[in-house]
Amino acid sequence: xxxLVLNSGSSSIKFQLYRMPEEVVEVRGMVERIGEPDAxxxxxxEGVDERLKRLVPDHAAxxxxxxxxxxxxxxxxxxxxxxxxxxxxxxxxxAHTVLIDExxxxxxxxxxxxxxxHNPPNLLGIRVAREVLPGVPQVAVFDTAFHQTMPEAAWRxxxxxxxxxxxxxxxxxxxxxxxxxxxxxxAAMLGLAVDQVNxxxxxxxxxxSVAAVxxxxxxxxxxxxxxxxxxxxxTRSGDLDPAIPLFLQSTLGMSAAQVDKxxxxxxxxxxxxxxxxxxxxxxxxxxxxxxxxxxxxxxxAYRLRKVIGAYTAVxxxxxAVVFTAGIGENSDVARAMAMEGLQPMGYWLDxxxxxxxxxxxxxxxxxxxxxxxxxxxxxxxxxxARDTYELAAG
Ligand code: ADP
Numbered sequence: 483x484x485x486l487v488l489n490s491g492s493s494s495i496k497f498q499l500y501r502m503p504e505e506v507v508e509v510r511g512m513v514e515r516i517g518e519p520d521a522x523x524x525x526x527x528e529g530v531d532e533r534l535k536r537l538v539p540d541h542a543a544x545x546x547x548x549x550x551x552x553x554x555x556x557x558x559x560x561x562x563x564x565x566x567x568x569x570x571x572x573x574x575x576x577a578h579t580v581l582i583d584e585x586x587x588x589x590x591x592x593x594x595x596x597x598x599x600h601n602p603p604n605l606l607g608i609r610v611a612r613e614v615l616p617g618v619p620q621v622a623v624f625d626t627a628f629h630q631t632m633p634e635a636a637w638r639x640x641x642x643x644x645x646x647x648x649x650x651x652x653x654x655x656x657x658x659x660x661x662x663x664x665x666x667x668x669a670a671m672l673g674l675a676v677d678q679v680n681x682x683x684x685x686x687x688x689x690x691s692v693a694a695v696x697x698x699x700x701x702x703x704x705x706x707x708x709x710x711x712x713x714x715x716x717t718r719s720g721d722l723d724p725a726i727p728l729f730l731q732s733t734l735g736m737s738a739a740q741v742d743k744x745x746x747x748x749x750x751x752x753x754x755x756x757x758x759x760x761x762x763x764x765x766x767x768x769x770x771x772x773x774x775x776x777x778x779x780x781x782x783a784y785r786l787r788k789v790i791g792a793y794t795a796v797x798x799x800x801x802a803v804v805f806t807a808g809i810g811e812n813s814d815v816a817r818a819m820a821m822e823g824l825q826p827m828g829y830w831l832d833x834x835x836x837x838x839x840x841x842x843x844x845x846x847x848x849x850x851x852x853x854x855x856x857x858x859x860x861x862x863x864x865x866x867a868r869d870t871y872e873l874a875a876g
Contacts (some may be wrong), residue, residue, distance in 0.1 A: 483563030486566070487566045488871070491603050493516045494516060517538070530555065543609045557575075566622075570656070571594075571626055573589070575592075588646050606690070625657060629655030629741045629772075653707060655691065656689070663860055664681075664858045667699075679795045680697070681695040682794070682802075690809070691705045714782040716760065717746065718747035751778050754781055754782075755777075761816065800828070802855065803821070806858050813848075832847060843859065
């Protein structure tokens with residue numbers, strides 16, 4: 483069976499075509515700048531890498547171009563067994579991957595209030611795929627689902643109850659598909675059953691979050707109602723005194739939209755360094771003596787280290803700390819800075835194993851470290867393909 487994995491954003495559709503259950507990616511690519519004059523289609527397959535200018539007024543046209551490209555590459559549409567969609571916010575409605583029906587679509591729509599930038603394009607992708615591929619099972623995989631196992635003490639904000647009961651203001655967490663993938667891989671690397679493994683999983687990309695995983699289930703995570711909470715990220719501030727947004731509005735006269743932009747788009751590594759949101763660029767500048775770049779990395783690492791300490795307290799026993807996503811998989815500097823000084827807590831990074839390690843699975847802990855320290859490249863699309871195949875194949 484072939485499974486098409488779709489990640490529909492506001493102006494893009496990323497896609498992967500999997501042959502399942504062999505887990506082979508046959509084609510991958512992306513429709514970019516939907517609705518703009520310079521829209522394009524990128525398609526990669528064995529021996530193929532093309533970027534084509536296309537007229538893409540909307541998502542429906544985008545998906546048509548994807549299917550046309552697949553047909554051109556010799557993939558008949560009738561071999562498409564299922565479509566798997568990434569959906570950002572499932573709220574409290576979804577703790578697992580589900581087959582999409584009208585009730586699921588309605589719930590995704592309801593949860594749009596919690597993710598106004600993400601859920602509407604995800605839903606649009608679902609509706610367009612249903613129209614273009616009638617009769618093909620559609621599956622939704624939620625970024626929030628893995629964290630639905632958090633205990634209430636971890637997901638409640640200390641706010642008046644009605645904000646939760648009437649408006650859903652609570653911590654949800656994101657990157658769940660990635661935390662789940664590395665949890666399963668880590669268990670395999672450690673030779674433990676998934677339901678026996680305790681982990682601190684650090685997803686460090688442009689967006690970043692840590693999860694505390696007990697017995698293979700998420701019991702805490704650093705992102706909250708939105709992906710703004712928690713770690714210092716590329717352009718997001720992460721945790722700060724909740725009075726700061728009030729200060730920005732009442733004292734500096736900023737609007738709610740300006741505050742939102744400042745905290746989500748102009749802060750984090752970019753705001754601190756004044757240079758870039760890109761960790762690699764900031765690392766290079768820091769190595770060349772740029773003082774603010776050095777400070778940005780230090781703040782980022784310090785905050786991550788504090789979370790590792792906090793989640794060690796949450797879990798008691800930790801089998802491994804796991805690093806994943808762009809920074810976690812590739813930056814030996816970020817890993818070393820985060821783990822610095824944690825030896826008394828049982829985390830002893832082996833400098834030689836860490837140095838230069840990029841993009842492959844490895845244990846970078848010293849042999850005498852009490853807990854393992856693992857690097858695991860994440861693969862959210864594979865999780866979506868597997869879940870989709872499982873549900874579609876019954
Ligand atoms: P996204 O959240 O956009 O999916 P990624 O997981 O791709 O992000 O991570 C992007 C981040 O990873 C960027 O900050 C990038 O600089 C960083 N990164 C990628 N390769 C390296 C590297 N070799 N060294 C340091 N940082 C890296």
